[in-house]
Amino acid sequence: xxxxxxxxxxxxxxxxxxxxxxxxxxxxxxxxxxxxxxxxxxxxxxxxxxxxxxxxxxxxxxxxxxxxxxxxxxxxxxxxxxxxxxxxxxxxxxxxxxxxxxxxxxxxxxxxxxxxxxxxxxxxxxxxxxxxxxxxxxxxxxxxxxxxxxxxxxxxxxxxxxxxxxxxxxxxxxxxxxxxxxxxxxxxxxxxxxxxxxxxxxxxxxxxxxxxxxxxxxxxxxxxxxxxxxxxxxxxxxxxxxxxxxxxxxxxxxxxxx
Numbered sequence: 270x271x272x273x274x275x276x277x278x279x280x281x282x283x284x285x286x287x288x289x290x291x292x293x294x295x296x297x298x299x300x301x302x303x304x305x306x307x308x309x310x311x312x313x314x315x316x317x318x319x320x321x322x323x324x325x326x327x328x329x330x331x332x333x334x335x336x337x338x339x340x341x342x343x344x345x346x347x348x349x350x351x352x353x354x355x356x357x358x359x360x361x362x363x364x365x366x367x368x369x370x371x372x373x374x375x376x377x378x379x380x381x382x383x384x385x386x387x388x389x390x391x392x393x394x395x396x397x398x399x400x401x402x403x404x405x406x407x408x409x410x411x412x413x414x415x416x417x418x419x420x421x422x423x424x425x426x427x428x429x430x431x432x433x434x435x436x437x438x439x440x441x442x443x444x445x446x447x448x449x450x451x452x453x454x455x456x457x458x459x460x461x462x463x464x465x466x467x468x469x470x471x472x473x474x475x476x477x478x479x480x481x482x483x484x485x486x487x488x489x490x491x492x493x494x495x496x497x498x499x500x501x502x503x504x505x506x507x508x509x510x511x512x513x514x515x516x517x518x519x520x521x522x523x524x525x526x527x
Contacts, residue, residue, distance in 0.1 A: 271294065277348040287513075290512065296518065296519060297326070298517065299327075299339065299380060300491030300492070301349060306376050308420065315416075316380070318415070319416055319418075321455060322491060323491065324380055331373075331374050339518065349510075349515050350365065353507070353510050355503075386447040389446075395432060395439060396430070396436065399430070405511065407471035409426065413463060421497050426493040429477075429485045451488050457487070460487075
């Protein structure tokens with residue numbers, strides 16, 4: 270499935286419930302955070318204070334389920350493969366349809382996702398190991414604290430792709446152009462410097478092989494708000510399940526030009 274509308278339609282029909290890496294290549298993918306309007310301004314402040322993990326692509330009006338700027342006609346309650354429901358910081362449910370928990374006062378945030386720039390990595394001859402292995406990208410909570418804003422605070426989450434040092438340099442050059450979907454890596458090399466104890470045990474997603482001569486390359490990740498929810502305990506937050514993104518109609522090169 271290469272057309273975003275076809276991907277969203279298949280998801281809405283329940284025909285695709287897996288991670289979205291590699292789908293609709295050439296188009297922007299986005300993380301989802303939806304929460305009551307009473308918390309929306311504080312969360313927007315949090316995103317502005319932490320643009321690497323939370324690059325804002327769109328914010329809906331309260332009650333709107335259509336991301337009209339990114340995918341006219343789409344429905345944020347049904348068009349992601351899998352959702353997570355967080356109440357007072359606890360993950361209480363995972364579902365393929367968010368209509369039952371969606372509130373009329375919800376404000377939805379769409380945040381840039383690093384799946385977007387994987388096409389550019391592949392075009393540059395760089396490895397994307399989770400695509401090779403057919404698994405979800407490994408993601409890790411770090412010991413690095415995000416900048417607090419209002420009621421929101423918590424740790425940075427990163428995604429990881431192993432590469433040789435030379436490939437990591439090239440990957441930095443490639444992804445720097447994509448600031449709206451996390452941009453350049455935040456760390457290359459020793460995971461201990463981020464407080465990550467075991468690369469074989471990601472907090473989200475799946476482990477991948479790190480081959481001889483390779484080092485881990487870490488990008489800021491849009492799962493960060495889910496770790497922040499656990500730390501900050503808002504009344505209610507609905508998010509994408511890690512790796513299960515919203516596919517937009519926006520070509521990736523549009524963002525690369527920003």
